[in-house]
Amino acid sequence: MFFLENTEIVENDRVGDGLYELKCRAPQIAGKGEPGQFVHVEIKPHQAASASPLLRRPFSLYGADAEQGVISILYRIRGLGTSLLKEAKPGEYLSVLGPLGRGFTLSGAGSVALLVGGGMGIAPLAYLADRLLESGCEVDVLYGAETACELVALEKLEQSGARCHVATMDGSRGHKGLVTDLLARMPAEKAADIIYSCGPFEMMARVARFSKERGIPGEVSLESNMACGVGVCLGCAVRLKAGDRDYAKVCSDGPVFSIDQVEFEAGEGGRK
């Protein structure tokens, strides 16, 4: 079930270079939104004369506080929509559709979860970490970025109680290199009971190989350009396995898929 809410913006703050966190009042979405689900946001320019951007833009839930009725998203400026979104001010209103799609399967209390995220892929994983920790799981997060100042979710993750292991491409914080290099440091015996990943496609491909080698089940969140966001237009369809005749709709069959459903060598759908 999803809702269309006219939401009041509570905060829309710059949290890093080209990175913003938006919070808005959306009590119905906040009450139902699960980690891995996303919202579809209508972005209108202040000069109402233009209809562009016509299509809503999808963003993962970065948090959902059911008590306060507030949801948050973490976003990177990419093009017209996100450039306009960063100009939106507290007190203004946005039309938000959600929660949409299939989210992550929450593992049971006592299990150990390994979360591997790169870039904006950390957004759904940070919300997932909160929910897993609340339910009594242990959480290790491998978090990668280009440079230290892009690690904008690190404080939130550390405060929630997740064990964080960081990699940056320029070596400004943590391991210098790919976040997936850190997989080799995970204990050979039982690194985790389940793996969750979201980020660039090559990163998730490496995580999928690790999952297969170690026999650990996992889930990944894919990305695709979207139009309707609710399974009607087929605009987001991707072929999960080479040779498959059927296409999966990222917006309604996903965005979260079982890691072994996706053939990474030939596929599409990562997040930068």
Ligand SMILES: Cc1cc2nc3c(=O)[nH]c(=O)nc-3n(C[C@H](O)[C@H](O)[C@H](O)COP(=O)(O)OP(=O)(O)OC[C@H]3O[C@@H](n4cnc5c(N)ncnc54)[C@H](O)[C@@H]3O)c2cc1C
């Ligand atoms: C399920 C889902 C969850 C997402 N969650 C987040 C999130 O939490 N934070 C975040 O910053 N971004 C997220 N994205 C990506 C976000 O939707 C796009 O960055 C945004 O729509 C770009 O809009 P724009 O108008 O600024 O850019 P546009 O002008 O539409 O495009 C600018 C550039 O971005 C590319 N682009 C546009 N949409 C996508 C897309 N969906 N995937 C990859 N490239 C795209 C275009 O090809 C173009 O090169 C998510 C996308 C999906 C499908």
Ligand code: FES
């Ligand atoms: S975006 Fe329309 S079917 Fe997925």
